[in-house]
Amino acid sequence: MIPSAEHRRFLQEMKAHTGQDPARCYQCAKCSASCPVTEAMDLLPHQVIRLLQLGFNEKVQASSTPWICATCFTCAARCPRDLDLARIMEGVRLSFLRRRGATRLDPGDIAPELLQKLPQQALVSAFRKHSR
Ligand code: SF4
Numbered sequence: 690m691i692p693s694a695e696h697r698r699f700l701q702e703m704k705a706h707t708g709q710d711p712a713r714c715y716q717c718a719k720c721s722a723s724c725p726v727t728e729a730m731d732l733l734p735h736q737v738i739r740l741l742q743l744g745f746n747e748k749v750q751a752s753s754t755p756w757i758c759a760t761c762f763t764c765a766a767r768c769p770r771d772l773d774l775a776r777i778m779e780g781v782r783l784s785f786l787r788r789r790g791a792t793r794l795d796p797g798d799i800a801p802e803l804l805q806k807l808p809q810q811a812l813v814s815a816f817r818k819h820s821r
Pocket residue numbers: 713714715716717718719720721734735738767768769770771772774
């Protein structure tokens with residue numbers, strides 16, 4: 690299958706942002722077998738990589754999986770191809786946020802009483818993950 694210009698551009702952007710090349714994945718699914726949060730995902734991690742390989746970027750960007758990924762690096766530690774899926778998930782989120790031209794989380798979305806109760810680390814992590 691010959692990749693479209695848009696797909697090639699997306700993969701180049703992904704490599705530049707994350708240093709990762711989804712084409713290296715050979716679909717062994719060890720990442721999905723070891724991921725602790727697959728129950729909350731609508732696509733398994735190895736399925737995300739496959740869709741990226743095939744150029745179905747919109748399906749990946751519409752999926753909950755990149756947003757659910759907890760960046761625990763378990764998959765990266767187990768991948769026989771040395772792929773860092775947490776970085777790839779971050780690359781997908783970044784690409785989505787840049788194309789959309791907006792953040793997914795605005796400080797005004799969080800109730801003031803929650804802002805006082807939530808650990809600062811959780812807030813910083815949430816804004817890092819959901820903002821440009
Ligand atoms: S563990 Fe690595 S090679 Fe195997 S499916 Fe996941 S990303 Fe691909």
